[in-house]
Amino acid sequence: MANGIKGDRMISILFENCNPKEDNNTKLPYTAYLTEYVVDGETRYDICMAEKQVDIFDVYYDKYKKDFKSMTQSEGRIAPNRWNVEPPKPKKRKRSRRKVEEDE
Numbered sequence: 001m002a003n004g005i006k007g008d009r010m011i012s013i014l015f016e017n018c019n020p021k022e023d024n025n026t027k028l029p030y031t032a033y034l035t036e037y038v039v040d041g042e043t044r045y046d047i048c049m050a051e052k053q054v055d056i057f058d059v060y061y062d063k064y065k066k067d068f069k070s071m072t073q074s075e076g077r078i079a080p081n082r083w084n085v086e087p088p089k090p091k092k093r094k095r096s097r098r099k100v101e102e103d104e
Contacts, residue, residue, distance in 0.1 A: 003087065010050065010051075010055070011048050011050040011055055011056050012048060012049050012050065013046055013047070013048040014028070014047045014048060014049060015046065015047040016046050016087070017044050017045070018045055018046065018047060019045070020034055020045045020047075023047055024047060024075050025075055025076075026075050026076065026077045026078075027076070027077075027078060028074045028075065028076030028077075028078065028079040028083070029049060029057065029076045029078050029079065029083040030072075030073075030074075030076045030077060030078065030079070030080070031049050031050075031076070031080045032047055032048065032049040032073075032074040032076045033047070033048060033049065033053060033056055033071050033072065033073055033074060034046075034047055034071070034072050034073075034074050035047075035048060035056065035060050035068075035070070035071045036068075036069040036070045037060060037064045037067050037068045037069055038064070038067040038069060039064075039067065039073060041094065043069070047074055049080070051076050053071070056071060057071060073082050
């Protein structure tokens with residue numbers, strides 16, 4: 001994951017130069033955006049997120065100017081605060097030992 005900083009604007013690039021059909025899925029946060037731009041005649045895609053959509057636009061437009069093509073919302077369905085967080089590990093239960101009764 002890479003970060004782009006423009007002044008006080010910060011974006012997080014989740015997938016850089018990715019395949020949008022494979023990486024754009026419902027397991028992403030709903031605040032992620034798929035950006036399309038051209039580098040040396042080749043169309044590339046990034047999936048990134050920021051506090052505001054305009055922050056992503058500003059960073060990409062400043063970097064690629066007229067080669068910046070589009071920005072669409074990803075297929076993400078996860079809340080941003082729950083995305084990429086490990087679930088809590090289950091607590092181990094203590095096992096009680098059985099008392100072995102001996103026959104007399």
